[in-house]
Amino acid sequence: MSEKIKIGIIGTGGIARAHVSAYRKLPFVEIVAVADAIPGKSAEFKEREGLTEAAAYDSHTELLKADLDGVSICTPNVSHHRVSVDALRAGKNVLVEKPMSVTLAEAVEMAQASRESGKMLSIGFQPRYDPNMKLLQDIVQSGRLGNVYYVETGGGRRRGMPGGTFISKALAGAGAMADIGCYSLDMALNTLGYPRPVSVSAFTSNHFGTNPLYHPEASKFEVEDFGVAMVRFENDLVLQFKISWAMHMDSLGATLFLGTDAGLKVTPAGSGPWSGVWDGAIGSMTMFHDEFGGHTSTAVPLIGHKLNLFDEKVRDFAEAVRDGRPAPIPGEQILIQQAIIDGVLRSADLRREVSIELPQ
Template sequence: MMNMVKIGIIGTGGIARAHVSAYRKLPFVQIVAAADVIPGRAREFAEREGLTDAAAYDSHTELLAADLDGVSICTPNVSHHRTAVDSLRAGKQVLLEKPMSVTLAEALDMVKAAKESDRMLSIGFQPRYDPNMKRLQEIVQSGRLGQVYYVETGGGRRRGMPGGTFISKTLAGAGAMADIGCYSLDMALNTLGYPRPLTVSAFTANHFGTNPLYHPEANKFEVEDFGVAMVRFENDLTLQFKISWAMHMDTLGATMFLGTDAGLKVTPAGSGPWSGVWDGAIGSMTMFHDDFGGHTSTEVPLIGHQLNLFDEKVRDFAEAVRDGRPAPIPGEQILIQQAIIDGVLRSADLRREVSVQLPV
């Protein structure tokens, strides 16, 4: 008989519905509880989603006292640290929506809690499940490009600024960097095997978010809507990172991996004003190399698939809980990009290069 995995949902906003939808497709998963800090909201959520047998709580601590194997944390960024640490210490396996945390100190504390409790902390980066993203990693790590010495990544929306909790520095920690920039960083860093960063030199701005011509909550806009950074890594690798929620431009360009033997240009899938960032699938891959005494390029064939990447992320976590596997996207990895984002914000504030702060 299949072992049922009992799951609780912490935070019942929009992203929680996607988690419920994904879990319901798995015959070995039972959603047994939901919690939200707004009184009555968890019960309304459970009824609306047809979770008739699920318990509803007004705090995550009450939910964690229930008989659960794991939780999906779908709360605002500012709540990620407390709910994740409490869940891990309560012996639950954790799937945490991105970004990992508001501050680097919080991310460090979460990774420490996972290690001490011997529980998994997996972070929700569904683009990793695109088969073409896996092919990209295979190409780069195969050595086909030679030594990779420069990477350029990021993305930009001509218009695509959220509101609410996303634009509060207290609640979100950062703006475009944390919201969509974290996808760009994970795409590049995971492809490279998460090298260790050394320094960051960065600039950020919020010219659009604070202008009432472009944002209806301009008077509440506290975070960056644009950022650019140069990150130096060990082994003579440099990464240029750029991200924008809004701009007077159609694109910030493709992601590029420059190597001593070949280069690779990668573009994201999708079209429209909210596209152009690495929160989905790959649209094209082109390798540039020299052959037969001249310059040439090769289109890398894309793998056709009908996968729902978000569903794949949730399925992988649920199967890891069931089978006792390690975290599919471990917090220890994402801690590195949190350190880079922390460095970006410090460098922009100080207007100079800073060292990336990571544990030895």
């Protein structure tokens, strides 16, 4: 394709600025339209970002009438489903920010719209672009660990609670489980080849978010700030999933892969109160195994790089649009993760184990 591909941005919050920055680094991309449901906000965004040639719309439905090759969906979580389905049915390729949706039913409709329209639906998990994530996947899938029977993943911030749309049930749908927990799930499930879950037992709470000592918007806090779940899979694998926006603890621990021949401990990169979750790169990887009749451990050398993982995510989507490739991170795969989050929230609400039934 010799002409530039035409991209629209739907939603003009903070994450939209990151999408604009990433697209601007690609000489084959032109941002031609922006939209926001709040009247006047898209025009303000266009001026602030210097998108002088782009059209500004006050609804995504108006933007989708434009001649576009693809859209970045940067709206609040609760609208990911509706906007994605509308975009796919309008014949646009879609890159939607995580989490994919709020409910499993929404994710199923999104995947169906992608299949029926023949347009790609890609979900925004930039940590996959750390080359060490591929190294981790290669180690686990090589069989070096033997049969992997238990995985522990998640992360916790001692203090790292967002506000605004993130804490509104009507706009976010869920809290820490979906916001940062989805990263932990994708990291573990992608490494394992996305096995099919069958049941989950979960607990959630929001002791910190609803306490004015810890959150300035405590009276508006409607979602969970902590959660833990045990997920069972078809292949006798179990996964412990734990996440926290706030806690009286320094860490919820590393991600662990326990196998019959070896184990692997993986820690995230980053430091500070907002770190400790899988929204970035790998910090360290250590294999625990037996050699010559004794216990030993081996530090796995990490691959050095200077990649901007967010930029890589946007670039991969744009190149897939340009080249007619399949979705880099397909919605049909992330639908499995969405089924787990949906099950976690149902289980926590019912206070018992629930089944997870995936569509065929």
